[in-house]
Amino acid sequence: MKTRGIWKILLLGTVGLLFLSNSSPLGSETTVLPPLDTVVADETIASQTVDTVVIKGMVFNPQELHVHKGDTVVWINEDIVAHNATDFPGNKWTSGTLARGSSWKKKIDETFDYYCSIHPTMKGKIIVDP
Amino acid sequence: MKALKNTSMALLFVAVLWAMPATAQSSSTSQLTDPEIASVAVTANQIDVDYGKIALKKAKNAEARKFAQTMIDDHTSIIDQAVALATKLGVTPKDNVVTQSLLDGAKKIKRTLNRKKGKAFDKAYIDNEVDYHEAVISTIKNVLIPQTQNAELKDLLKSAMPLLEHHLEMAKTAQADL
Numbered sequence: 001m002k003t004r005g006i007w008k009i010l011l012l013g014t015v016g017l018l019f020l021s022n023s024s025p026l027g028s029e030t031t032v033l034p035p036l037d038t039v040v041a042d043e044t045i046a047s048q049t050v051d052t053v054v055i056k057g058m059v060f061n062p063q064e065l066h067v068h069k070g071d072t073v074v075w076i077n078e079d080i081v082a083h084n085a086t087d088f089p090g091n092k093w094t095s096g097t098l099a100r101g102s103s104w105k106k107k108i109d110e111t112f113d114y115y116c117s118i119h120p121t122m123k124g125k126i127i128v129d130p
Numbered sequence: 131m132k133a134l135k136n137t138s139m140a141l142l143f144v145a146v147l148w149a150m151p152a153t154a155q156s157s158s159t160s161q162l163t164d165p166e167i168a169s170v171a172v173t174a175n176q177i178d179v180d181y182g183k184i185a186l187k188k189a190k191n192a193e194a195r196k197f198a199q200t201m202i203d204d205h206t207s208i209i210d211q212a213v214a215l216a217t218k219l220g221v222t223p224k225d226n227v228v229t230q231s232l233l234d235g236a237k238k239i240k241r242t243l244n245r246k247k248g249k250a251f252d253k254a255y256i257d258n259e260v261d262y263h264e265a266v267i268s269t270i271k272n273v274l275i276p277q278t279q280n281a282e283l284k285d286l287l288k289s290a291m292p293l294l295e296h297h298l299e300m301a302k303t304a305q306a307d308l
Contacts, residue, residue, distance in 0.1 A: 058292040080211060080289050081204045100207065118200055119296055 050074060050105075053124065055083050055098070055116075060124035067108050069128050076103040088115040088123065162226060162277050168216045169223035170232065170274060171287065174266050175205040175212070177236040181258065184243050191252040193304050197259070201297065208290055215282055228273070253308050259301040267294050 049071040054061045056078045067073060075085045077098040085104065086094040094117065095104040108126055116122040162170070178201050185198035216223060239258055246254050270287055278284040 057289065058296045079293075080286075081207045081293060118203075119300070121296060121299055 052076060055079050058119060058122055060122060063123070064125045064127060066127045066129050069109060071108050072105050073108055073126060074103050074105040077101065082118065083116045083122070084118060085114050086117045088113040162228065163224065164278060164280050164283055165221050165224035166226040167274050167278050167283065168212060168221055169225055169229045171212050172209055172223055173229045173232050175209045177232060178205045178262065180236065180240065181243070181255065184240065185255045188247070188251045189255060190248055191308060193307060194252045194256055197300060197304050204293060204297070211286060215286055219280060219282065256301055256304045256308055260298065260305055263294055263298040263301060267291070267298065270294070
């Protein structure tokens with residue numbers, strides 16, 4: 001009885017090991033791939049330069065920001081009222097209303113002027129360095 | 131128009147009087163307490179929200195309407211923060227002579243604005259916004275900030291200054307365009 005029990009355990013263990021060794025490549029494709037995508041995306045973000053413009057006291061700070069093509073700029077509204085960042089003078093794009101404490105990001109491909117269309121004397125500039 | 135100008139001048143007079151050294155003041159112009167300052171701050175903002183609401187009903191000029199909406203949004207935002215701070219500090223805004231002076235002035239101005247129509251209204255509204263912001267900036271700078279005891283309330287008043295000065299510039303630009 002005892003010997004038969006040990007054989008049963010060995011047999012089940014072997015079958016289990018075989019199953020695991022066969023299924024692991026499949027498992028890694030299905031379960032690991034999504035995290036791999038995430039890792040790639042994280043690395044891409046980590047390798048990008050992210051610059052920040054803080055909106056406070058009715059100014060964009062810094063008012064002129066030098067970046068490289070492909071960098072990301074984040075506008076953070078730390079002021080006491082809502083603002084926006086809008087292309088100037090053509091209004092080609094806008095962040096939409098940035099409530100107090102909210103932020104908005106944009107990938108930068110070219111030099112541009114921008115302003116707050118709610119408070120039009122608030123102006124800023126993003127300059128893409130060569 | 132004369133009534134509007136006179137009311138803002140009266141407000142400026144109140145501001146200057148309150149800014150005088152204590153020894154030069156009469157007993158009626160004593161130091162404001164923080165609850166009284168909170169009351170003045172909320173009232174001053176609410177008055178401009180009210181002017182903006184009248185303008186949205188009556189103004190024809192697109193720039194005047196846009197300006198009015200900005201005044202409503204911005205001053206409502208400041209009121210929300212002032213009320214939140216007062217609640218946090220356990221301060222109940224207290225009625226006082228400056229608050230009453232603001233309300234009396236606003237009553238006259240609203241009456242004058244409500245009598246006007248079309249372009250005359252647009253001009254009266256924007257002219258008053260220039261005068262009112264000048265008066266409020268002076269009151270906050272010379273009266274409220276120096277007399278506020280609580281650091282957070284003082285900071286909130288200070289942080290409103292660039293906004294009010296910006297509003298004044300916007301009003302002057304609109305005034306020149308009308």
